[in-house]
Amino acid sequence: MLHLVLFFIFAIICVAGAVNLLAQRHPIDSALSLIVVMGSLAVLYLLLGAEFVAAIQIIVYAGAVMVLFVFVIMLLNAGAEEHSGRSYVAWFLGIPALASLAALVVYSLVRHEPSSRRLALGESQGYVSPVAHLLFKDFLLPFEVTSVLILIAIMGAVVLAQRGED
């Protein structure tokens, strides 16, 4: 029962945050809404028993990625943006796309019978070691290649930043 109540509370917060993200005019308000979305997603993961994924969601997305977003917005001191609201492309492409996406999600949800099992505190194993096995055994090469890719991106950023100084 509590699971269900919590699910609905945080699902509503999550959707409200996402809508607010689009509705706000100031970038920092939008960024904060995105943090709310990520935080409530983490709670939803927690309700599914995926403790590790929930913690990573908070640390990586809400904690690291969004801090950079907010940091950049603060540094650039971006002002409020203008909403035109007159784009016909958005109306004619966006609404059908939204409708078909929603239909797809509802269809897949209805098709798969939801499991009724509930997890209590401390019952799940946190899934740290299965994730570690996947990352460092089964997918070792893609994982390491990704880290090299990120390193290249960092080096690229450093090079671009230094070029501006000359």
Add this chain to the structure above:
Amino acid sequence: MAAIKSALVLFVLLTAVAYTVWLERKVVGRMQNRWGPTRVGPFGLLQPLADGIKFILKEDLTPPHVHKSLFILAPFLSVVLALVSISIIPFGNTISIAGHTTSLQITGALTSNGGNGDINIALLILLGVTSIAVYGVALAGWSSNSKYSLLGSLRASAQMVSYELSLGLSLVGVLILAGSFSLRQIVDKQAGGILHWFIWPQMIGFFIYLISAYAETNRIPFDLPEAETELVAGYHTEYSAMKFAMFFMAEYTNMVTVACVATLLFFGGWRGPVPHQFPPILQALTPIFWFCVKIFLFIFLYIWVRGTLPRFRYDQLMAFGWKFLLPLAIFNIILTSFWVAFIS
């Protein structure tokens, strides 16, 4: 039961925070050859109470040029996140009062077989809360719309993000040795007296943790975000009355949490330095006693450092974090991994 525990822990924590401030003023006072608070109550012991009343009664000023909702949100965010992190800290095994047995941890629950349930990712939750705590400071500075506040909060966020890396990595050594994220299991691995504490195999990790923790809590020698000679008061320049007190409370609560984590991870948690057996009632209280003693020592160390060291320069701070602490933390992880894989 959980509600009673939460209320009790919160009460003890906030009292401890208030008296940490008193202790700091007293100890730093003695170090600077003066008395500290003496007027309110014996030894100035009622000073925190007087300060609290002053904070509540002062005018709560909101400058006209601020981004209002965020200006109000920021101190709440800081203090709530600081208080939340105490919920995962275990203070001892279980305690029985009048037939009720409960685990000495807010998020702990007794499992069906009488064992002590714990969230498996307690440490990750703590790191998550620390990473979110940056927003309190960042938003406070930005929403104040003043240059001192903004500079202070930019410094603070950059510093907290940088030192969070070495803070997280310094804990990995302990995790490798304990093989678990659960704080209870980490403490249980250190059973058997002072020689089994993780401080000995993780000496490097502990010092990295200690230094990064000082930086994370914005304390001297890393208190550049509020360096008063350059930035007035940094990110909380525009705050007054209770909103300022909230930042203050958050800072001291974070000190207590950091001390708790150091105690649990490196100093055997609630276990005494030598195995001992007292009569039942005393024995039931020893875990809390040892825990409090260790926390007190850490907080004293904090104050001692504050009374001793000067402030870093900003570039020194960044270079120290990225060029020294981070490589050292990675070196410590590699060393520990090799030790676990090949020797033990």
